[in-house]
Amino acid sequence: MSDHFFQPVSGMDLPRFAGIPTFMRLPHLPRGDARWADVDVGIIGVPWDSGTTNRPGPRHGPRQLRDASTMIRAEHGVSGVRPFEAMNCADLGDVGPNPADIQDSMQRITAFYKDVIAAGILPLTAGGDHLSSLPILRAVAEKAPVGMIHFDSHTDLFHSYFDGTMYTHGTPFRRACEEGLLDPKRVIQIGIRGTQYDSEDRDFAKAEGIRIVPIEEFHARGPEDVMAEAREIAGTGATYLSYDIDFVDPTFAPGTGTPEVGGPNSYQALQVVRGLSGVNIVGADLVEVSPPFDASGGTAFLGVSIMFEMLCQIAAGRG
Amino acid sequence: MSDHFFQPVSGMDLPRFAGIPTFMRLPHLPRGDARWADVDVGIIGVPWDSGTTNRPGPRHGPRQLRDASTMIRAEHGVSGVRPFEAMNCADLGDVGPNPADIQDSMQRITAFYKDVIAAGILPLTAGGDHLSSLPILRAVAEKAPVGMIHFDSHTDLFHSYFDGTMYTHGTPFRRACEEGLLDPKRVIQIGIRGTQYDSEDRDFAKAEGIRIVPIEEFHARGPEDVMAEAREIAGTGATYLSYDIDFVDPTFAPGTGTPEVGGPNSYQALQVVRGLSGVNIVGADLVEVSPPFDASGGTAFLGVSIMFEMLCQIAAGRG
């Protein structure tokens, strides 16, 4: 049973609109806080979007996600899981990036996450654009490659952009494979769709053994069947979970930079996480929420609803 | 056949953007008008949201719903029902609330509805937050408890908020049960979802015999099967219909204060009303439309489309 200190403030006591917004209304324990020793799951903001090739904005994501997360209550409506009782959860604050220097930012992110891992904390990240996943994986998979269950409309497996630029939000998992952070045979990418430049990314996936589930297959088979396959691919090994909000149809998640129409609805967006039962999750992220493109906050609310589902899966896995 | 006086203005004669917006472009008969004697169904605005615990706004709902309702035409596209010919319908205006006094407002609402009931008019309400349903039920169920078919993402069955506050938009049906206005065995709540504080509300439902259909059951069984059960629970007795717009997924109905992702889409939002055939409806409401959170008016347009479906069900029941 979790420490009382780690219980979120209830909307029955303090109205949801009141109070300084931390993730899920959890205590804020900045880097260096002695209580990191007691934390099981740390929620971390990565306000960074320098890898974005088209419409920037995810640098503002963590703040809007924290705001929306004050709407989340303590108990899962379907499973009855109460993650904040099952585990000590905390808001570990934001990694401070350098918005004008990509390499410097990646080093800052990796350094922060190495501290998190060293403290025995499982990191749940609120991005940031998808390039964020690379410096995180450099910490999470420092000792051994991990598997990955990846929800997205894009593979993010391209070699480079604009005549040789290697680090953009379209390349993180190509780099992660090259750097030995991912075990491609244990990687599945779900929801891929939209118009394509060419097949370079999918050719790479095929060569490496990465499984791609395009959206038309997802719609034909349904979330449950696809997730059964995902669990099989991930197996029992350490697995990272990466969720790009543009996996969801842009009508349900307009606040993102590279939308592709024809995706899953908001119920399916939750269902796929509920299908992770038994997966050995060692880290997770929810990325590409871009507030300038959804001032209403609906995208962020869906984002934190997904993050809550992730927390429940992690809690159930530890139960 | 309805009186010509009660026919709505056609968009073929006067463009829809023209004219002072009454509900469905019906005649406006304020309280005290002698023609109440001829009215079968009265549409009433309850611009009130003092029971809202988080994001206020539904006090502005009736005006936006009236505006959107100018888009509604005379005939149902599927069934061919023409409700304004089958029944004399009118806009009875708004109940004037006291935005700074909850008890005073509830008394004003109940008094207004008692007049409506006394005139033999079936009330169709445009809210207002969900606490509005309580003072309405005090008039509608004054003589005997009624059954209820309730679409919502929340049960609204909590005991109290904020250290003992008994009247909020999270408590109306708890109060209605306690006051003997509802027959809990004839109550069904459909679409319940989202994170939960705890199970207090559902424990109460269980103890009282209220049937809850959570959203995952709704998605699994489909609207038609669920509505068959609803009809059975309601039976042939007097039944109230309460429709919180947050039953619908917030992408389809963003203009509301307490959204929960993963709900029904707009087609299902209509289908459930079409499944009410044969129910003995004695009053109905559509609540929690909050214009400040959807300036575009899309939520209100969905709201009045649902209200039109309700009218067609009422007309068919009288046919």
Place this chain on the structure above:
Amino acid sequence: MSDHFFQPVSGMDLPRFAGIPTFMRLPHLPRGDARWADVDVGIIGVPWDSGTTNRPGPRHGPRQLRDASTMIRAEHGVSGVRPFEAMNCADLGDVGPNPADIQDSMQRITAFYKDVIAAGILPLTAGGDHLSSLPILRAVAEKAPVGMIHFDSHTDLFHSYFDGTMYTHGTPFRRACEEGLLDPKRVIQIGIRGTQYDSEDRDFAKAEGIRIVPIEEFHARGPEDVMAEAREIAGTGATYLSYDIDFVDPTFAPGTGTPEVGGPNSYQALQVVRGLSGVNIVGADLVEVSPPFDASGGTAFLGVSIMFEMLCQIAAGRG
């Protein structure tokens, strides 16, 4: 294989937000350009909405559609079709309408399209309101009536509005039938829904042999089955494709003037076009995108995604 001149600029070379936006980043060849001789498919803007009876705005559609179209890449994600390699495509610019004179505008549109047809170019139109289809058909079907596959929530088959006004966006296909531009036996209208004035339009359809698939039938049968019937009705003869964005549910396409709730989602919006395989398309339009009602551009992005699907069908048909 298409001429290199006709290849769109890649987002890998020039970021998508850069450059003057032409349709799909294709070359702009205004009327009179000698290279029209080399064009297979011409994309044309018709910035005109004088036929709109309620909320105007589609006159701004072509510009927003061009802007959104810079997000489209070269290859279809499912079929692998690369339409810009299969055919020479170009942006032929906008027809200049007279916003204060309906007849003058229709003559200008027809004259422009006669030039396009004379040059052997297949026209793909970005509207504009739905009345635009009438002057286009006067050019496309000048020599012989054509069949039509029509996606819409309205039939647009009314006789007249406002005491005898014959040319509005609710009448184009009534006029087209009367003028012998359409072969009613080879016309199918899919997605019809919403409240109705009366049955005048559907009575006309029945009398003429036009097939109407209302939305409840569409939802019950599914897009694939409906499109099989559509292909059968269109047969092998010359067929025009007319796609009103209000066919799609307004949550997915809010930027339009006459929304009707309960329609298809964005995936189905693409699926129906994918179901056109084998149809002899001689012209196509995507109309009623109204930027003032969706400043975010999401509707336009869905619109150009549909237009890209159309291009792929045309390319496949020529393959």
Place this chain on the structure above:
Amino acid sequence: MSDHFFQPVSGMDLPRFAGIPTFMRLPHLPRGDARWADVDVGIIGVPWDSGTTNRPGPRHGPRQLRDASTMIRAEHGVSGVRPFEAMNCADLGDVGPNPADIQDSMQRITAFYKDVIAAGILPLTAGGDHLSSLPILRAVAEKAPVGMIHFDSHTDLFHSYFDGTMYTHGTPFRRACEEGLLDPKRVIQIGIRGTQYDSEDRDFAKAEGIRIVPIEEFHARGPEDVMAEAREIAGTGATYLSYDIDFVDPTFAPGTGTPEVGGPNSYQALQVVRGLSGVNIVGADLVEVSPPFDASGGTAFLGVSIMFEMLCQIAAGRG
């Protein structure tokens, strides 16, 4: 002293957000109502924008203006004038236009206003685009030409658009001069600015004797001095007041179709009306409020604040 029947509903009795919105919360007396005989000033909506050459929308103006007008109280804050006590004011409803036929619409408008004039009612119009002023003047100035004080950023004195189109919102006062509705020597246009096509309109003004006060002169002299001149030009004869909301800087009034930066602020927007003391006003309009370009309603609120100032001037003139 005004009849009690004609007193607006107070926000102290019924909250401002409640009730069906009529202009200033006055009684609604549609055309044909016997009580027209008692009305001194009639507020009329002209929901029409067919003369708009660029961005349409003012057809939605009257409804948004009515909504915003529920914020207006009974007494002028500076002068203490209580116009609704001084005169019997009423909302006479909207003129029903034909959105697809300019000539038909103008005839409908003129016919409506002839009835108003015949009833001895002074018309205060809420437009609508600026072409609306022409059919109104055809009624107001039927017997003799009137003077005009005109606030605008454009002269609206052009001969024609698009190769000979004579009736657009850029031509009404050219037509009004030609038709003998205006006495050009008693016309002043204040606030003219922005880039120009050429000097055709100003050459016409010069030739006819119309006085133009460009914005740089307005800013240099100040509203009081300019209005002194305006009063002198108008003299004691019958004078029409025409106020295009684009007179005001577009930051203060963004909801309009043809903005020109660098205009007066909102305080000056009121000051100029306060400077009309002693002018013999026989009719007035406030036009070009375009809701699709300001969903917030701020433009409409400024618009009705200006209309209230007009009412106070008219009341003072009758006092």
Place this chain on the structure above:
Amino acid sequence: MSDHFFQPVSGMDLPRFAGIPTFMRLPHLPRGDARWADVDVGIIGVPWDSGTTNRPGPRHGPRQLRDASTMIRAEHGVSGVRPFEAMNCADLGDVGPNPADIQDSMQRITAFYKDVIAAGILPLTAGGDHLSSLPILRAVAEKAPVGMIHFDSHTDLFHSYFDGTMYTHGTPFRRACEEGLLDPKRVIQIGIRGTQYDSEDRDFAKAEGIRIVPIEEFHARGPEDVMAEAREIAGTGATYLSYDIDFVDPTFAPGTGTPEVGGPNSYQALQVVRGLSGVNIVGADLVEVSPPFDASGGTAFLGVSIMFEMLCQIAAGRG
């Protein structure tokens, strides 16, 4: 010189979009924190709007103000004052209101502020609607009445609303006078304007000796002259500063519930605070910022810019 602990985070070190937003990026010291003993000025959120008679929303104000305040830097651009070095400032968190019980909320607020006063902290409040000032004054002026410099477009001196409701955002200073919290002879209200119900509030002011500066006087005399008078009226006694954001023209501050056009611009909004030199400020508030009516956050940014000016005045007064 202030404690280093109390220095705000610099945007040169951590980008402004990063980090959990506290007021001015100051340390968050919740009620009960031992370091209250070291605090000179405490910034407090009062997320409450139950006194709002028209458009609610200020309950969301403190969160948006905190977010916007991350844009504020350490030094005043004109005076060079560095308030966070001159005084220990902290974010004391939000008072938790009861959104469904006005009296309970007022007691909670007063209790919180009594603790603040008892700790020797000068309170700077971010509202909340204007009724918030009453329970604050009950703490601030507990021992003796205070003077007040009040910027607003309304007097908030009404007796009651809706048949006897005594506590709304239109009545706080009437109550404060009756309760002996304000010394009316030392009260000045600046910027009053807009339409009026009647003169009841101004009659009360006159009888009590409250000085009202209506907006036309403000515009005629200019901010400097008016503020000289304000300083004289306040004298050297303890003075409360109350700033309703609707003092500013609604174009500059649209996010508020009861806008009145024709007010000061944003530069004048700052100038009036700069004119407070020498005033003995014992507490201050900035109220009526309503995020639902300005999602862009511009109103909140103006609000925190004003709050920073207040801090600089307080610092200068202590210097």
Place this chain on the structure above:
Amino acid sequence: MSDHFFQPVSGMDLPRFAGIPTFMRLPHLPRGDARWADVDVGIIGVPWDSGTTNRPGPRHGPRQLRDASTMIRAEHGVSGVRPFEAMNCADLGDVGPNPADIQDSMQRITAFYKDVIAAGILPLTAGGDHLSSLPILRAVAEKAPVGMIHFDSHTDLFHSYFDGTMYTHGTPFRRACEEGLLDPKRVIQIGIRGTQYDSEDRDFAKAEGIRIVPIEEFHARGPEDVMAEAREIAGTGATYLSYDIDFVDPTFAPGTGTPEVGGPNSYQALQVVRGLSGVNIVGADLVEVSPPFDASGGTAFLGVSIMFEMLCQIAAGRG
């Protein structure tokens, strides 16, 4: 007299909403076009914002500015200057940046502008963030340092950010001084305001002899007096004009990343450019228009109105 080829399309011929938007509806002559030889003034888009330290977005600026520029007509309303007749103007397209590599982007920009200068074309730039000015100055001032008249709320003279990052939108003119591109004695910065980190930038300015006119001085002296001083400082030498849209008050120009309240209004925003008479302008830019923060386009419309004023000054200087 300008070549007919270089005349913009008139809104009298083609409605403003029609046609592919080039700057001012001028011909589009991409890099390499032979007609560059005939161009006097080239308008160039720099869609780039990698130097932005807070809220990105100006990369989308050129497209929105082009769109808004279709509202600009041929003649200046006050001076009667017709710049497109006086000079051959053209849209030279966008420089293609590399959004993920700052140094690469700066080299691309400088290379493009060297070509422009080599062709004898005076460049008028639509940014982009303010760092854009640095690579432009590297081309414009390649041979000799230039003077600069700079409108902004920030000096952009900082040494570095985030522990040594030298190239951000807060540093361009520090770098330009260090690189000998600017003659500091001939530089004036007008409108500086807002909270400050410290005085490092102003200390540098003082040491170098750069003249800073803070906003309170601007408001006190007025635009005309300040511009007289600016003309004197610039003298007769080659002078660059740099206009950050955040010079203007954010209410008038909300679409920007680093707003500071209390700035000039839109009329003053034009007046300062009109005060440039006689200045020897060798290049100009309008930067920091950020569409994601003003979807309405009002900021862009003000931006292009300013650019038109610049064109008229350049034309007058050549006359």
